[in-house]
Amino acid sequence: xxxxxxxxxxxxxxxxxxxxxxxxxxxxxxxxxxxxxxxxxxxxxxxxxxxxxxxxxxxxxxxxxxxxxxxxxxxxxxxxxxxxxxxxxxxxxxxxxxxxxxxxxxxxxxxxxxxxxxxxxxxxxxxxxxxxxxxxxxxxxxxxxxxxxxxxxxxxxxxxxxxxxxxxxxxxxxxxxxxxxxxxxxxxxxxxxxxxxxxxxxxxxxxxxxxxxxxxxxxxxxxxxxxxxxxxxxxxxxxxxxxxxxxxxxxxxxxxxxxxxxxxxxxxxxxxxxxxxxxxxxxxxxxxxxxxxxxxxxxxxxxxxxxxxxxxxxxxxxxxxxxxxxxxxxxxxxxxxxxxxxxxxxxxxxxxxxxxxxxxxxxxxxxxxxxxxxxxxxxxxxxxxxxxxxxxxxxxxxxxxxxxxxxxxxxxxxxxxxxxxxxxxxxxxxxxxxxxxxxxxxxxxxxxxxxxxxxxxxxxxxxxxxxxxxxxxxxxxxxxxxxxxxxxxxxxxxxxxxxxxxxxxxxxxxxxxxxxxxxxxxxxxxxxxxxxxxxxxxxxxxxxxxxxxxxxxxxxxxxxxxxxxxxxxxxxxxxxxxxxxxxxxxxxxxxxxxxxxxxxxxxxxxxxxxxxxxxxxxxx
Numbered sequence: 289x290x291x292x293x294x295x296x297x298x299x300x301x302x303x304x305x306x307x308x309x310x311x312x313x314x315x316x317x318x319x320x321x322x323x324x325x326x327x328x329x330x331x332x333x334x335x336x337x338x339x340x341x342x343x344x345x346x347x348x349x350x351x352x353x354x355x356x357x358x359x360x361x362x363x364x365x366x367x368x369x370x371x372x373x374x375x376x377x378x379x380x381x382x383x384x385x386x387x388x389x390x391x392x393x394x395x396x397x398x399x400x401x402x403x404x405x406x407x408x409x410x411x412x413x414x415x416x417x418x419x420x421x422x423x424x425x426x427x428x429x430x431x432x433x434x435x436x437x438x439x440x441x442x443x444x445x446x447x448x449x450x451x452x453x454x455x456x457x458x459x460x461x462x463x464x465x466x467x468x469x470x471x472x473x474x475x476x477x478x479x480x481x482x483x484x485x486x487x488x489x490x491x492x493x494x495x496x497x498x499x500x501x502x503x504x505x506x507x508x509x510x511x512x513x514x515x516x517x518x519x520x521x522x523x524x525x526x527x528x529x530x531x532x533x534x535x536x537x538x539x540x541x542x543x544x545x546x547x548x549x550x551x552x553x554x555x556x557x558x559x560x561x562x563x564x565x566x567x568x569x570x571x572x573x574x575x576x577x578x579x580x581x582x583x584x585x586x587x588x589x590x591x592x593x594x595x596x597x598x599x600x601x602x603x604x605x606x607x608x609x610x611x612x613x614x615x616x617x618x619x620x621x622x623x624x625x626x627x628x629x630x631x632x633x634x635x636x637x638x639x640x641x642x643x644x645x646x647x648x649x650x651x652x653x654x655x656x657x658x659x660x661x662x663x664x665x666x667x668x669x670x671x672x673x674x675x676x677x678x679x680x681x682x683x684x685x686x687x688x689x690x691x692x693x694x695x696x697x698x699x700x701x702x703x704x705x706x707x708x709x710x711x712x713x714x715x716x717x718x719x720x721x722x723x724x725x726x727x728x729x730x731x732x733x734x735x736x737x738x739x740x741x742x743x744x745x746x747x748x749x750x751x752x753x754x755x756x757x758x759x760x761x762x763x764x765x766x767x768x769x770x771x772x773x774x775x776x777x778x779x780x781x782x783x784x785x786x787x788x789x790x791x792x793x794x795x796x797x798x799x800x801x802x803x804x805x806x807x808x809x810x811x812x813x814x815x816x817x818x819x820x821x822x823x824x825x826x827x828x829x830x831x832x833x834x835x836x837x838x839x840x841x842x843x844x845x846x847x848x849x850x851x852x853x854x855x856x857x858x859x860x861x862x863x864x865x866x867x868x869x870x871x872x873x874x875x876x877x878x879x880x881x882x883x884x885x886x887x888x889x890x891x892x893x894x895x896x897x898x899x900x901x902x903x904x905x906x907x908x
Contacts, residue, residue, distance in 0.1 A: 299397055303328045303406035309414040313634040317623070320630050324411045324446055328403075332450060335398035336458045342395040343462030345388045346604055347470055352380055354597030361592050399455050404447055412443040415633055423639035424704050433519025434512050435632065441508065442629030445622035452622075456615035460608055467601045471577070474594045475584050478577065482605075485573050489609065492569055496562045497620045503555045504624030510548040512628070517544040555621075562617060570609040577602035639706055639724075647726035651715040653680040653816040653847035655701065660710035662700055663870075671696050671870040674710070680816075683848040685858030687888060688867035694851045697867075698819055701849070703727055714817070732815040736822035738806040740797070745774045746786040748805055752813035761812060767838045768808035773801055811842055818843065820850040855895055864888065 307327045314320045325332065359376065363369045370377065416439055427435070464486070472479035521528060521537045528537050581598040584590035590598075655678040663670035671693035678684055686694040700707050703719055712719050719727050732752070740748055749761050749770075756764075765771040777788035779796070790796055790805075797805070810818065820839075852858045859878045866874035866881070866888045874886050881888040 299402045300405060302331045302402050303410065305406040305409040306413050307410065308417065312636065313414075313418055313630070315630065315634050317627055317630065320634065321446065321449075321626070324414060324442075325407065325450070328407060328410060331398075331402060332454070335395075335403060335454050338391075338395045338398055339454045339458040340462035342391045343459035344466045345391050346463045346608075347466030347601065348383065349388070350467075350597045350600040350604065351470055352383065353600050354591075354593035356380065356593070357596040358591050358593030395455075395459075399451050403451050403454070407450055408443050408447040411446055412439060415439045415442060415629075418637075419633055421637050421640075422635075423637065425638065426635070430632070431516030431520055432523070434516035437512055437515045438629040438632040441512070441625050442633065445625040445629070449619050449622045449626065452615050452619055456612050457619075460612045463608060464605065467605060470597060470601060474581065474590055474598060478580055478584070478598060481576055481580055482573075485569075485576065489569055492565055493613065493616060496558070496565070497616065499558055500555075500562070500617050501620040501624045501627075503551070503558055504621035505628050506624075507548070507551040507555050507621075508625040508628040510544075510551040512632075514541070514544045514548050517541055559617065562613070566610060566613045570606040573606050573609075574599065574602040639703070641723050642721055645721060645723045648714065648717065648719075648722040648730055651717075651730055651816050654678070654713075654715050655817065655847055655849070656711075656713040656716070657697070658711045658713070660697075660700065660707050660712060662696060662705060662708050664705075665708075669870065671700075671867075673871060676865065676872065678847055678849070680847055681845055682863065683843055683850070683861045685861040685864045686849060686851045686867060687855065687858070687864055687891065692867040693870040694867055695821060696870075698733075698821060698849060698851065701817075701819070702731060702733065730815050731817040731819060732810040732813040733819045734803070734806045734810045734821065738799075738802040740790050740802055740805065742789060742791055744783070744787050744789055745777060745805065748790060749808045749812060752809035752811070756812055761808075764808040764812035765805075767811050767842070768804045769838075770801070770804035770808050773804075811838075815846075817847045817849070820848065820852075822851060822853065855892055 304327060309323060310326060311323075313323050355376065359373050360369070363372060419435060419439060464482075468479050468482055471482055517540055521541065528534060578595065578599045581590050581595045585592070585595055655676075657674045657676040660674040661670070661672045663672070669691075674693075674697065686697065688694050696705075699705055700712060701719075703712075703724055706720065714727070714730065741751070746761065749765055750756060752764070753760075762771060765774060774788075775785050777790075777796075778784045779788040779791075781789070783789060848861075850858050850861060858864060862877070863875060864878060864881055865872055866886075868887060874881055874884070874888050876884070882892060
């Protein structure tokens with residue numbers, strides 16, 4: 289048993305299931321398939337060889353049948369038949385009980401163990417890595433569920449394409465080649481009959497398969513649209529219920545399902561026509577081959593064993609034709625799904641590391657914006673002509689009406705977008721010359737829309753620094769006023785405290801609880817630059833007051849950029865930067881800006897513990 293497990297282990301590890309891809313994915317089908325399977329080709333070709341060997345067993349079986357029939361016909365002594373032909377009979381037994389099972393068993397092992405368990409994760413991991421490299425705009429423009437489904441759909445479809453092609457086509461080609469040799473040994477004219485039939489069969493396949501592929505691609509796109517629509521609705525189910533739009537979402541889902549049903553009907557109609565044509569063509573072969581061999585027997589050219597062998601071969605090919613054709617239809621369907629997924633996932637990355645990008649070393653925290661402009665590719669909007677220097681350890685507040693450019697400034701610093709003009713530096717290093725991950729590892733961020741994973745509370749906090757100790761993680765939670773409520777958590781599986789799962793996007797928590805976990809994550813990260821984008825907006829006054837001292841302590845020695853509409857939260861900052869229509873219009877301390885009686889002073893006068901109002905924006 290140990291040897292058996294060791295053999296299976298070797299078969300399972302013939303392919304490195306998580307090997308990275310060599311470069312970006314191509315955008316043409318066959319080049320994309322080669323990219324997905326790169327590194328596994330030697331094993332795939334070996335599996336083809338084993339499958340061909342198994343396919344040849346069918347021809348040997350028919351040949352053996354013919355030999356036995358002829359031996360029986362030629363034997364004049366039924367009682368002494370076994371003694372006369374025992375070597376042949378022993379070979380027959382050995383073939384069916386040892387050689388044939390071994391060939392099929394090894395082929396099954398490659399198709400059941402070696403290939404699928406390795407090729408699927410190989411493709412999925414490569415597609416997922418490429419997807420993660422896309423800029424945030426890629427995800428803004430599509431459904432999360434649709435993107436995820438395209439990854440799984442493409443990996444699954446291509447895995448099935450490989451395994452089914454080897455299991456059916458290579459097997460069938462070997463069987464056909466062997467059958468042609470066997471029939472040619474009887475008489476070359478029988479082999480010609482098989483060849484003519486094969487030409488007609490291939491012509492039929494050639495007519496149907498492109499149509500199958502096209503309709504499969506349309507069906508896959510419609511299915512993905514259904515998934516995207518349903519995931520979008522479920523993700524925002526609370527909004528659906530608050531607005532009383534259950535019927536509206538139901539109609540949207542029905543519309544998507546109706547389109548999917550139409551595409552399925554088109555595919556099913558073609559599939560039915562294909563099956564009918566296939567059965568007709570497959571039925572021709574046994575009739576023609578057997579009658580042709582009988583004619584040769586009447587002329588003394590063929591033997592009874594030849595008729596039996598030709599009959600066995602023709603019926604096996606006819607049966608195999610149906611199996612292979614439906615497999616081929618499935619493969620073309622899979623190829624259509626691969627093509628559909630390829631179009632979604634493989635667009636070039638729009639925001640990439642420079643070819644010679646290096647990791648950003650640990651920084652002191654000096655931030656510089658030099659004539660920076662960014663308008664999201666439009667002629668207006670965003671920010672323009674931003675010149676700003678933030679010294680290490682300095683705390684600044686960003687103030688402005690909605691759309692003034694505050695979040696744009698922070699997103700550019702995080703390099704979620706590339707500045708369209710100017711330069712952004714950290715400690716004098718242009719951020720476009722360093723790797724994106726190393727840049728973002730130096731900046732801790734807490735946003736108003738706090739992102740939670742559907743993982744444990746512990747995992748969500750440790751995301752700030754995965755190698756932190758349990759004590760460091762709990763201390764960060766306590767500083768963020770999150771420890772006590774985390775201890776009271778319990779999910780639907782009965783897991784409690786730090787082991788409780790938070791639900792998709794943290795839906796099981798209140799907005800304030802999510803923000804406190806996000807603050808704990810940022811505290812644990814302990815990066816030299818801290819960005820707070822409405823980081824306490826969801827906290828009630830009591831919790832915010834309790835956390836203020838912690839925030840002041842955490843800010844010590846860090847460069848801090850804080851965005852807030854509630855001006856009282858940034859009044860103690862070293863400097864306040866006022867943005868208006870994408871430009872810096874005022875700059876100074878809270879007291880200096882109030883004394884200047886400008887835009888900041890107007891904001892302050894209009895606000896009484898609330899937010900910069902809509903009426904201010906309208907007045908401008």
